Amino acid sequence: MTGYAIRGLTVKRGDRAVLDRLDLDLSGPGVVGLIGPNGAGKTTLLKSLLGFLPPAAGEVAFAGRRIAAWNRAALACRVGYLPQGAPCAWPMTVADVVDLGRTPHRRARGAHRAADAAAVAAAMAATGVEHLSARSALDLSGGERVRVMLARALAGEPEVLLADEPVAGLDPHYQLQVMEVLRRLADAGRTVVVVLHDLTLAARFCDRVVMLNAGRLAADGPPEAVLTPGLLAEVFGVTIHVGRHADDLYVLPWGLSPPRRAAE
Amino acid sequence: MTTIVATREKAGLALPLGLGLGVAGLFALSLCLGSVPIPAAEVGRALFAAETSPTAIIVQDIRLPRAILGAAVGASLGLSGAALQGLLRNPLAEPAIVGTSSSAALGAVLALYYGFAQISPLALPLFAIGGAILATVLLFALVGRDPGVLAIILAGVALSSLGGSLISVAINLSPDPHAALEIVFWMLGSLAERSMDQVWLAAPFMAAGWLMLLRAAPGLDALTLGEETAQSLGFSLSRLRALVVVGCACAVGAGVAVSGSIGFIGLVVPHLLRPLVGHRPGRLLPASALGGAALLLAADCGVRLIPSHQEFKLGVLTALIGAPFFLMLVLDARRRPGGWR
Numbered sequence: 001m002t003g004y005a006i007r008g009l010t011v012k013r014g015d016r017a018v019l020d021r022l023d024l025d026l027s028g029p030g031v032v033g034l035i036g037p038n039g040a041g042k043t044t045l046l047k048s049l050l051g052f053l054p055p056a057a058g059e060v061a062f063a064g065r066r067i068a069a070w071n072r073a074a075l076a077c078r079v080g081y082l083p084q085g086a087p088c089a090w091p092m093t094v095a096d097v098v099d100l101g102r103t104p105h106r107r108a109r110g111a112h113r114a115a116d117a118a119a120v121a122a123a124m125a126a127t128g129v130e131h132l133s134a135r136s137a138l139d140l141s142g143g144e145r146v147r148v149m150l151a152r153a154l155a156g157e158p159e160v161l162l163a164d165e166p167v168a169g170l171d172p173h174y175q176l177q178v179m180e181v182l183r184r185l186a187d188a189g190r191t192v193v194v195v196l197h198d199l200t201l202a203a204r205f206c207d208r209v210v211m212l213n214a215g216r217l218a219a220d221g222p223p224e225a226v227l228t229p230g231l232l233a234e235v236f237g238v239t240i241h242v243g244r245h246a247d248d249l250y251v252l253p254w255g256l257s258p259p260r261r262a263a264e
Numbered sequence: 265m266t267t268i269v270a271t272r273e274k275a276g277l278a279l280p281l282g283l284g285l286g287v288a289g290l291f292a293l294s295l296c297l298g299s300v301p302i303p304a305a306e307v308g309r310a311l312f313a314a315e316t317s318p319t320a321i322i323v324q325d326i327r328l329p330r331a332i333l334g335a336a337v338g339a340s341l342g343l344s345g346a347a348l349q350g351l352l353r354n355p356l357a358e359p360a361i362v363g364t365s366s367s368a369a370l371g372a373v374l375a376l377y378y379g380f381a382q383i384s385p386l387a388l389p390l391f392a393i394g395g396a397i398l399a400t401v402l403l404f405a406l407v408g409r410d411p412g413v414l415a416i417i418l419a420g421v422a423l424s425s426l427g428g429s430l431i432s433v434a435i436n437l438s439p440d441p442h443a444a445l446e447i448v449f450w451m452l453g454s455l456a457e458r459s460m461d462q463v464w465l466a467a468p469f470m471a472a473g474w475l476m477l478l479r480a481a482p483g484l485d486a487l488t489l490g491e492e493t494a495q496s497l498g499f500s501l502s503r504l505r506a507l508v509v510v511g512c513a514c515a516v517g518a519g520v521a522v523s524g525s526i527g528f529i530g531l532v533v534p535h536l537l538r539p540l541v542g543h544r545p546g547r548l549l550p551a552s553a554l555g556g557a558a559l560l561l562a563a564d565c566g567v568r569l570i571p572s573h574q575e576f577k578l579g580v581l582t583a584l585i586g587a588p589f590f591l592m593l594v595l596d597a598r599r600r601p602g603g604w605r
Binding site for chain 2 (some may be wrong): 010047050052072074075076077079082085086087088089090091092093095096097100101103106107136149152156174262
């Protein structure tokens with residue numbers, strides 16, 4: 001039993017259910033795109049998968065065991081997280097920042113210098129940040145910083161990577177670069193769950209798209225099945241043009257249409 | 265990559281070694297300074313001699329406790345400053361600035377002048393630690409999770425003045441008529457005329473505080489990347505906060521109980537050492553402990569060398585060094601993006 005099993009998950013903020021009786025399985029290699037309007041519960045879902053938020057009802061299990069029953073450090077060895085914004089408080093070097101990704105392993109098994117250094121080097125190579133190694137993490141451009149933080153998450157060699165809007169605010173070049181890193185990770189056998197607002201990126205890079213709306217599952221399936229004009233109009237309240245370029249789907253939000261929120 | 269790591273680790277050893285040698289040298293210098301001139305070679309012999317000659321008594325009973333307390337209180341202040349700064353992710357946090365020291369002093373004053381210290385000598389450090397814990401918990405309640413410079417300084421001013429005014433109340437109402445002058449002098453901070461009893465009283469609490477703070481090191485490193493990342497790396501934030509709050513309170517509280525309030529060590533030392541440890545908050549902790557010990561020993565040697573008809577108070581000297589430093593840091597914070605926020 002690997003991966004996540006989510007059953008009847010309800011998470012409340014005050015009286016409002018941010019996630020409402022959600023059932024979802026996330027396992028096996030692949031990129032899972034998590035989409036939905038602002039406030040749909042995407043970040044809340046990621047935080048629930050990490051055990052940060054206690055469920056009001058239902059449960060989240062990882063590898064067959066309830067998330068609350070996991071030892072934090074043991075879970076950290078298997079699940080990596082890339083939060084929004086990628087803050088850094090001190091001007092540490094990029095190499096030191098990426099090395100922090102090894103922390104869970106060092107705490108679980110003690111320091112293995114060779115293994116730690118190899119994982120850090122591999123993560124920096126995978127995200128193309130080796131040349132930044134000695135730079136201060138505060139002196140980076142937005143794109144560089146995201147790739148450094150991604151390298152930090154990869155250095156932990158997680159089975160599952162949860163990335164919250166990793167391409168927000170990046171130029172197209174960096175967006176594609178980051179998505180390609182995630183794609184390669186999935187091709188190497190990991191589960192990647194990524195929150196995206198760019199529907200074309202979701203169409204191109206994801207094996208599966210999970211669409212949330214008002215805390216509920218609005219759709220779940222391969223990109224062609226989820227990213228349809230009808231479903232997107234219903235959930236996002238926009239008219240959408242879906243087309244094909246070569247073999248790839250592209251999705252263009254075009255105009256506003258009156259939103260019809262999920263059945264209430 | 266492996267060579268980079270290896271070089272870094274060698275560089276990482278040079279700093280604690282250098283600081284350790286500095287502490288040892290200043291400790292020896294501290295033993296050699298005093299109103300009775302004793303040649304260095306004789307100080308060495310007197311340190312290990314059976315306690316009969318006047319020289320042995322001076323060195324073992326007067327100078328040794330002073331040097332030990334200088335090193336231990338300095339280490340406590342440096343370590344606490346570095347840990348608070350790591351936890352609040354802000355270089356301006358410091359026990360004296362955020363009000364921990366004055367609240368510890370309040371606890372100590374209550375123990376000393378309301379008779380609790382006569383019931384048990386342990387009351388003094390325990391009251392000081394209690395005051396420090398209370399102040400640090402209040403600080404966190406006031407500033408929230410990711411405080412800006414302004415929030416920390418405002419909360420610090422509020423807590424320091426609260427501690428200060430309550431001390432005034434205690435002086436005002438004290439049953440002992442000489443208490444006022446004594447308290448005021450004691451508040452200035454000094455290591456003069458301390459005995460081994462005071463060392464034994466404070467040392468266990470300080471050591472417990474150091475252990476807690478050093479255990480916080482990996483969590484503080486991870487916290488550099490924000491609370492969520494630290495949590496996702498397997499750290500419990502509530503445990504980390506508790507380690508730092510209780511650790512600082514034990515170390516600073518016990519220090520204040522025997523030395524009075526000595527400010528700015530926890531501000532100056534981490535700031536100077538941070539670039540030398542690659543800005544890693546965890547590695548800064550042991551370095552700041554050694555640096556704090558060295559700086560306070562040096563300052564305590566300084567007060568004995570400054571010619572004046574009455575010995576210069578240690579806390580006054582550290583404030584003279586530290587306050588301009590604090591001003592500089594505040595100005596520096598304003599220039600950075602985000603300013604005082």
